[in-house]
Amino acid sequence: MFLRRLGVVCASLLAAAGLAAAPASADLQKPSQQWLRDSQAGLFLHWGMRTSPGYTSCSAWEKAITDGGWSPGYWVTEAKKLHASYLVLASFHSRLGYSRAWPSKIPGSCSTKRDFLGELVAAAKAEGLKVILYMTNDAQWHNEGGHEWLDSGAYSKYKGKTVNLDSQDGFGQFSYDNFFEVMKNYPDLGGFWIDNDNAYWESHDLYRQIYQQRPGYLLSNNNEDTPIMDTISNEQKTGMTPAYDYPQATYTAMPRLTEACFKLPDTGAWWYGGSNPPVNKALNLGRLVANAGSSIKSLMAETAMVNGRFPSNQEAFNTFAAGYLGAIRESLDGTEGAGYMYGGMQPGFWNDGAHGVITIRGATQYLHVLTKPSGSTLKIRDNGYRVSRVTNLRTGAAVSFGQGNGSLTLTGLSGWDPYDTVFKVETTGRTGIYDSRTVTLKASTSASGHSGQSASDGDYLTYFDNGKKLPVDLDFDLGSAKPVQYIGVNQREDSVSYARSDTEQSARIKGYQVFVSADGQNWGSAVKSGTLPSHRGVQLADLPAVTTRYVRLRITSTYAASSDTTRYKRLRIDETWLGSAYAS
CATH class of the missing domain: 2.60.40.1180 (Golgi alpha-mannosidase II)
Structure with a gap:
């Protein structure tokens, strides 16, 4: 079955490459994503004019960077210590003065004469790493700190019409132009990390145009699962038990590219504010490893100072991580x-x-x-x-x-x-797993296009959906009487695994019963009743050893409360199977 699953994934990749027709997965998996799929981690860099001590003059900020000895090689070296394969540069950030750390012919916000972005892309490429550029959608912080960071007059003159950059629509036009200028000037860039959508971008079909002009670019959206984008990132999730188990708070099913972005320092903003907070080794190493255990990429944020260097506690953590992760690299790389x-x-x-x-x-x-x-x-x-x-x-x-x-x-x-x-x-x-090709699975109710058999076809790109109707029966037909010892279930990992709020809860199986039948008509009393935990990953229900042709799994309840109208009574299953005997 495992080989069949790998075959399905490979077939989908071939389809995305145009070697087979699979429109449903064309945006889900494609060759340009492979470098990120092969990665475990990235380094997130928030660095701009409002980095402490803060500047209101673009030229003064640039001079301080250069005079401080900024070097792109330092960031690349620190990223490699964290076993990161990419860096995300967030200077064009709404809380950092909308700073563009690269030359631009488009007026409207700070743009440096020195090409810090270009230097970083080149240094990263030389070491086999990628750089992704953060792009904000948001004009609301245009006058943060009492200073106006956006120049509507200059941009209006450039466009030959009046454009208010302090509005979402006006800022959408300005940032839209910047996307195209960056694409033209930086062919080796890895893509864009989008901090939510802007209506102007959407109405002008920005993302499709990015893929057309730069098919090698990747697109990621922060906290929004936008289908056209390659990746969804999940920002600074907390409240899990244990605290390092970040995947509990994610809600995106494989093989969708999923990222967890979190701060390494214990306290403070995403950018350097003048302090040197500690870095919790157990928490952050645990996050990195736990994410790898769910094929989630860890985007780890550190707070670069104006000269590019990290505070000493972050440098010390990076140096420690280099040796610590190196010793167990085999268990992370390529897994x-x-x-x-x-x-x-x-x-x-x-x-x-x-x-x-x-x-x-x-x-x-x-x-x-x-x-x-x-x-x-x-x-x-x-x-x-x-x-x-x-x-x-x-x-x-x-x-x-x-x-x-x-x-x-x-x-x-x-x-x-x-x-x-x-x-x-x-x-x-x-051993002891019945081949899904020999098992028929029917559901008592299902949503259109998501039949019961979708949960027993060896394909994780299809899934069963109960259409929010409970209880629901899944009836297995083995074709003849055979021994059955347990049921295995991989539920679709498209909900969190604990109640994060009244409206964000787990859609996993709670109460269940199992029946057996010789003829598929007479089921008798349940041979097993129980409760599955609301946990990620494969779940297993053991049965009294029985020989039978038909097995019915009845799901009587799920975890989401009625306050979560999206997930209440919703059940989705990627794959389920019957085990004939235990491994020994």
Whole structure:
């Protein structure tokens, strides 16, 4: 099944390249995204005229940068310490004086004579990194601090008509022109990071034109899942338990490119305000690893000073991260999050208070224990994977393990790393899983285009949708009587996994029942009733060992309350399957 999933993803990429027809996934996956898909992290740089001590003169700001010894190589080096593959430069920011750190022929806001953007793009390219340019949509901070940062008169003269840059429409025109100038002058740029949409851009079909003129560019939107864009970024999410488990607060299903952007310093704004706050190693390393365990990219923000350098606590964290991540690089580079569409064991909440994620590359999985168990044993649902060998990735020491009743158990554990203990698990494939091609799945109700069979076709680009009707039955037909030991479910990860507010809640399965039948007509009493946790990743429901042809999974409730009208009673399932026996 795992190979079938990989095949589906590859087929979609070929389709996007024009080698097969797949209009539904043309914007979802395309070759220009591959460098970002191969990345784990980026460095977010908010740096402009209002960087402390702050300037109201563009020329004075530029002089201070140059006199301070700014070098693009410093940022590239610091990014590499964080194992970042890209940098996002946010100088044209509504709270930083709309500073353009590059020469421009378009008047309207600060534009430097020195091409800091061009120098950064060139330095990054030389080291195999990309630069993405932040673009704001917002004019509301045009006079922040009592200074007018936008020059409507100069821009109006340039356009030959009156344009008020302090309005959203006028600013939309100004920024629209800047997009095209940047595209013309910086062919090696990686794309644009958009801080929400502007109506002028949308009415003038900006994004389609960007792709036409620069097909290699990527587009990302902040906190808005805009279908035409490549990536959705999720800004500074908090309230999760544990705090580092950032994916709990995201709401975008794979294989959509998803990014988590967060500040590394414990306190302060996104830009340098004159202080040197500490950087929490456990929190930020945990975020990076947890995001990797869900194939989410970590865009980590640091507060560059006017001369480009970072405060000492951030520099120290970067230096520490370089060595720390280097020691476990194998478990991050070239991997995907396990427990989702790429296969793998069950991530998340384990025994005795343990918590972590799993990354996967081929037949090898990496257990990242971010919160250790209270004892010396770790127990994880194996999802049918037969394990042949387990070692501690850092030390290479063999780890004692056993398998039974659906779980992998590691024993005699000690010497836990304070941030991330990584176990390398080698497998010989999955066992005891019925091939979805041999199973018929029908739903008692479904939304148009999202039938029950969509949850048993080996394709994570299709999914079952209940049309917000509960209870709903999913009936499996095995074709003949066969042993059944458990049901596995990958729900669609398009909702948060906890109640962030009255209107942003989990759409996952809560109450369920399982029935079996010899003829598909007479079902009798439920052989299993229970509650699934509102957790990300694969979920498993064990059954009393039974031999049967038909299995009915009845979902009686989901987690979202009626106050969340978008997700109340909504159920979406990417894939579900039956297990005939446990791996051993």
